[in-house]
Amino acid sequence: MAAVSAVLQSEWTKIRTVSSTVWTLASALIVTVAIGAALSAVFNSTFDDLSEVERATFDPTLVSFFGMTLGQLAMVVFGVLVVGTEYSSGMIRTSLAAVPQRATFLFSKITVAGGLAFAVGLATSFLSFFLGQALLGEHRASIGDDNVLRAVIGGGLYMGLIALFSMGVAAMLRSSMLSLGILMPFFFLVSQILAAVPKVKEVARYFPDQAGSKIMQVVPDAMNTEEAPYGPWAGLGIMVLWVVAALAGGYLVMKKRDA
Amino acid sequence: MIEAVGLTKRYGAKTAVYNLSFQVRPGVVTGFLGPNGSGKSTTMRMILGLDRPSAGHVTIGGHPFRQLPNAPRQVGALLDAKAVHGGRSARSHLLSLAQLAGIPAQRVDEVLGVVGLQDVAKRRSKGFSLGMGQRLGIAAALLGDPQVLLFDEPVNGLDPEGILWVRNLMKKLAAEGRTVFVSSHLMSEMALTADHLIVIGRGQLLADMSVTDFISANSADFARVRTPHTEPGQREKLTAALMEAGGQVMSEPDGALRVTGLPLPRISDLAHDADVRLWELSPHQASLEEAYMRLTQGAVDYRSTDDRLAHLQPPQQPGHQGYGMPPQPVVQDVPQQGWYAPPPPGQNPYAGAPGQQPVPGPYAPPAAQQPAAPQPSDTTKDAR
Amino acid sequence: MIELEGLTKRYGAKTAVDHLSFQVRPGVITGFLGPNGAGKSTTMRMMLDLDNPTSGTVRIDGKHYRELQEPLKYIGALLDAKAMNGGRSAYNNLLCLAQSNRIPERRVSEVLDLVGLTPVARKKSKGFSLGMGQRLGIASALLGDPEILMFDEPVNGLDPEGIHWIRNLMKALAAEGRTIFVSSHLMSEMALTADHLIVIGQGKLLADTTMADFIQENSRSYVRLRSPQQERLRDLLHAHGFIAVEAGNGTIEVDGATTEKLGELAAENGLVLHELSSQRASLEEAFMQMTASAVEYHAHGTDVHGGAPAPGPQWGTTSQGA
Numbered sequence: 009m010a011a012v013s014a015v016l017q018s019e020w021t022k023i024r025t026v027s028s029t030v031w032t033l034a035s036a037l038i039v040t041v042a043i044g045a046a047l048s049a050v051f052n053s054t055f056d057d058l059s060e061v062e063r064a065t066f067d068p069t070l071v072s073f074f075g076m077t078l079g080q081l082a083m084v085v086f087g088v089l090v091v092g093t094e095y096s097s098g099m100i101r102t103s104l105a106a107v108p109q110r111a112t113f114l115f116s117k118i119t120v121a122g123g124l125a126f127a128v129g130l131a132t133s134f135l136s137f138f139l140g141q142a143l144l145g146e147h148r149a150s151i152g153d154d155n156v157l158r159a160v161i162g163g164g165l166y167m168g169l170i171a172l173f174s175m176g177v178a179a180m181l182r183s184s185m186l187s188l189g190i191l192m193p194f195f196f197l198v199s200q201i202l203a204a205v206p207k208v209k210e211v212a213r214y215f216p217d218q219a220g221s222k223i224m225q226v227v228p229d230a231m232n233t234e235e236a237p238y239g240p241w242a243g244l245g246i247m248v249l250w251v252v253a254a255l256a257g258g259y260l261v262m263k264k265r266d267a
Numbered sequence: 268m269i270e271a272v273g274l275t276k277r278y279g280a281k282t283a284v285y286n287l288s289f290q291v292r293p294g295v296v297t298g299f300l301g302p303n304g305s306g307k308s309t310t311m312r313m314i315l316g317l318d319r320p321s322a323g324h325v326t327i328g329g330h331p332f333r334q335l336p337n338a339p340r341q342v343g344a345l346l347d348a349k350a351v352h353g354g355r356s357a358r359s360h361l362l363s364l365a366q367l368a369g370i371p372a373q374r375v376d377e378v379l380g381v382v383g384l385q386d387v388a389k390r391r392s393k394g395f396s397l398g399m400g401q402r403l404g405i406a407a408a409l410l411g412d413p414q415v416l417l418f419d420e421p422v423n424g425l426d427p428e429g430i431l432w433v434r435n436l437m438k439k440l441a442a443e444g445r446t447v448f449v450s451s452h453l454m455s456e457m458a459l460t461a462d463h464l465i466v467i468g469r470g471q472l473l474a475d476m477s478v479t480d481f482i483s484a485n486s487a488d489f490a491r492v493r494t495p496h497t498e499p500g501q502r503e504k505l506t507a508a509l510m511e512a513g514g515q516v517m518s519e520p521d522g523a524l525r526v527t528g529l530p531l532p533r534i535s536d537l538a539h540d541a542d543v544r545l546w547e548l549s550p551h552q553a554s555l556e557e558a559y560m561r562l563t564q565g566a567v568d569y570r571s572t573d574d575r576l577a578h579l580q581p582p583q584q585p586g587h588q589g590y591g592m593p594p595q596p597v598v599q600d601v602p603q604q605g606w607y608a609p610p611p612p613g614q615n616p617y618a619g620a621p622g623q624q625p626v627p628g629p630y631a632p633p634a635a636q637q638p639a640a641p642q643p644s645d646t647t648k649d650a651r
Numbered sequence: 652m653i654e655l656e657g658l659t660k661r662y663g664a665k666t667a668v669d670h671l672s673f674q675v676r677p678g679v680i681t682g683f684l685g686p687n688g689a690g691k692s693t694t695m696r697m698m699l700d701l702d703n704p705t706s707g708t709v710r711i712d713g714k715h716y717r718e719l720q721e722p723l724k725y726i727g728a729l730l731d732a733k734a735m736n737g738g739r740s741a742y743n744n745l746l747c748l749a750q751s752n753r754i755p756e757r758r759v760s761e762v763l764d765l766v767g768l769t770p771v772a773r774k775k776s777k778g779f780s781l782g783m784g785q786r787l788g789i790a791s792a793l794l795g796d797p798e799i800l801m802f803d804e805p806v807n808g809l810d811p812e813g814i815h816w817i818r819n820l821m822k823a824l825a826a827e828g829r830t831i832f833v834s835s836h837l838m839s840e841m842a843l844t845a846d847h848l849i850v851i852g853q854g855k856l857l858a859d860t861t862m863a864d865f866i867q868e869n870s871r872s873y874v875r876l877r878s879p880q881q882e883r884l885r886d887l888l889h890a891h892g893f894i895a896v897e898a899g900n901g902t903i904e905v906d907g908a909t910t911e912k913l914g915e916l917a918a919e920n921g922l923v924l925h926e927l928s929s930q931r932a933s934l935e936e937a938f939m940q941m942t943a944s945a946v947e948y949h950a951h952g953t954d955v956h957g958g959a960p961a962p963g964p965q966w967g968t969t970s971q972g973a
Contacts, residue, residue, distance in 0.1 A: 101731065103751075106722065107752075
């Protein structure tokens with residue numbers, strides 16, 4: 009067995025020496041925070057135009073996380089590129105010749121990249137929350153309120169899990185282009201559209217992003233949406249199952265297929 | 268006929284090609300040699316009108332490329348095997364080229380047959396290996412049945428059978444009276460293919476002559492002589508006679524003598540006079556590679572240093588001579604001069620070449636990098 | 652030492668590598684030859700455990716590749732000049748490889764220096780030419796100072812200076828007692844580099860022999876004579892039962908004789924010889940003869956410009972020193 013610490017260090021060097029790491033993670037943070045802030049400001053100024061129910065179920069914490077719908081796509085790109093570039097560049101053969109133990113190689117990579125994604129995710133969610141609340145004026149929530157801290161930390165976890173899920177998918181598909189071509193439309197369009205279609209949405213709410221994002225709601229039926237049949241942590245658990253499945257799939261593909 | 272006159276190309280402050288004048292004549296294969304970065308590709312591109320010269324001009328059959336009427340039927344070129352739309356099949360790629368030049372579609376199948384791609388003609392060229400891509404590029408060059416052909420590294424990616432085929436193809440094209448201009452880094456291949464050479468270094472003409480002249484101008488031939496090993500006295504007698512007659516004699520590891528400065532019949536006569544029986548008397552010509560290396564020294568980009576580990580190695584391994592090549596001379600006995608032999612690792616074959624200062628050749632590490640004492644595996648042995 | 656035992660790889664119905672067994676020994680350069688599609692690359696990838704064999708095993712110093720701790724210190728490989736991340740600098744590409752096998756960082760600068768890439772070490776490797784990419788690949792192979800080195804088409808894209816350098820480098824490494832395994836399509840280059848040959852065709856082992864034996868077994872060798880007394884020489888040869896053929900240019904070729912024997916014969920009879928040299932075919936000729944039936948994508952010469960690979964004097968017998 010190659011020393012895991014050595015492989016972790018190597019993977020860290022790989023991540024920090026490509027420019028895509030900086031720009032994907034920076035976009036994830038900036039896009040999420042900026043859109044969250046803008047929407048918070050809009051809600052603050054148009055609060056009185058909201059319907060009665062919507063005002064009753066108004067969830068200031070969730071509002072400040074609205075930017076994640078777009079920001080998560082940058083996380084998807086980050087996750088896909090971390091794994092996919094190994095294949096598109098041909099580096100995978102060199103990498104596996106250096107670290108032939110597939111599990112050590114893949115999970116070291118995922119540990120490093122996942123750790124970084126969680127760190128950036130948490131920074132993003134805290135920044136989004138505080139900036140959003142500041143712009144929500146009198147409708148703001150406080151970090152000390154019930155369940156708010158859980159939602160904020162959950163937002164960070166959600167971002168990290170999205171990146172991990174993308175890594176698993178990229179490891180299964182062994183191609184950046186193919187993975188992005190599937191994941192981007194799925195998270196940005198398909199999942200959201202299906203969630204609005206009656207009947208289908210019963211299934212769609214078990215999609216990784218739909219289930220996982222429940223963790224960011226403080227009010228269960230926030231903004232007059234339907235309440236999910238599972239709680240916030242259970243939702244995150246569903247997402248974790250998706251991530252585990254994707255990573256296991258990725259590992260099996262790497263183990264079985266020729267590099 | 269390709270004719271360059273005062274051809275010059277500058278990119279900003281850098282001069283890639285400077286005042287290059289040469290002619291590529293029909294009926295022979297002309298090799299185009301030069302180290303990386305010497306301006307070969309730039310020259311090729313200017314011949315094909317892809318780059319505009321900063322000064323001077325180059326013509327094909329008397330016309331600049333861009334003014335040639337129906338250029339594809341007069342000039343065929345293989346520049347880069349990957350310059351093909353990967354999504355298209357080999358056949359439709361050639362068909363589109365043929366249609367542009369008004370060449371009948373039947374010629375496409377003809378050239379596909381020539382290059383041996385008829386079985387994969389319908390496959391997308393994206394899945395092609397480098398060698399198959401190369402064959403497709405050659406097919407495209409042959410499409411218009413042109414009188415002038417340019418090939419840039421044509422054997423890249425080809426297997427031995429393909430290399431042989433390309434070599435014979437080029438000779439055949441030249442024998443048909445066409446102008447064939449080939450660039451390559453593979454000296455041994457060039458030696459077998461080209462009749463005439465144009466060598467450039469740092470964008471300037473270094474040589475424009477026939478291959479045989481080039482080799483004799485830039486290296487020395489030698490004779491290999493062997494006497495009966497059962498009688499060691501004969502060897503010494505012959506050595507004395509040869510040296511007395513003005514020849515230079517050096518000893519090879521298997522006991523044979525390398526003789527320079529005397530023609531073979533003279534060696535034979537001297538042996539006869541000295542009453543020495545010969546077991547071998549064979550002429551050896553230096554390789555094109557050696558001649559080329561001699562000429563282009565000092566005009567090389569990205570030079571590599573020798574592995575410092577290489578200095579560790581024993582100077583000579585008895586009983587371990589190269590196979591399929593002349594045995595290497597015993598370097599520690601005799602100063603190596605005049606001919607090329609793959610040098611023992613860590614030695615600079617050219618340092619003692621006649622008429623040359625013993626400057627470090629391209630393979631000797633710069634003095635500063637030479638470790639005082641060989642310390643090879645220090646970096647990793649301790650980490651193991 | 653690399654040992655292959657019954658190595659087999661099938662893709663569906665197609666057998667790329669078929670029960671291949673051979674050993675690559677230390678101290679010599681072993682050339683790996685075969686036509687395109689013979690299974691060379693697949694074999695090399697299986698040796699590095701990149702592809703899974705359908706059956707059979709590869710052992711590196713007696714161990715499976717996956718059992719190697721820090722494999723770069725045992726075996727270094729140049730498979731493909733493009734097997735690096737172009738978005739990373741040459742230095743960083745090597746650094747992450749070095750770190751994964753706990754190779755000290757200063758070795759990275761060392762090998763970059765060795766291959767002559769120090770001036771461009773901090774540049775992104777995607778701007779590299781094929782030759783520079785090749786040098787980077789060679790640097791990565793040397794990184795762990797391994798006892799076993801594998802090179803797939805190492806001279807690809809290198810200029811003559813680079814070709815010369817890598818040839819001498821491989822010889823130096825072999826002379827240090829390392830195991831060198833190198834594949835190439837360039838027969839003339841192989842003839843100058845390799846001591847031992849392993850030849851495969853259609854996935855099967857065709858030859859595992861020394862260079863000299865390979866050429867001997869697969870082509871004609873003869874003695875070339877030149878004499879001012881040609882008539883007498885010919886008569887003398889015939890009288891002694893040798894089959895002498897006049898080959899033009901005043902030379903006589905004799906099959907099945909040694910230069911020693913003919914030299915003695917000439918001396919006994921007071922004949923002057925101006926040449927007495929043994930001629931062997933080139934490696935290329937020997938290789939072509941052996942693999943003639945195992946070649947994919949035959950070019951054929953139906954066209955006027957074609958020219959099927961016709962064995963002929965142009966590539967036939969070249970003097971062994973040429």
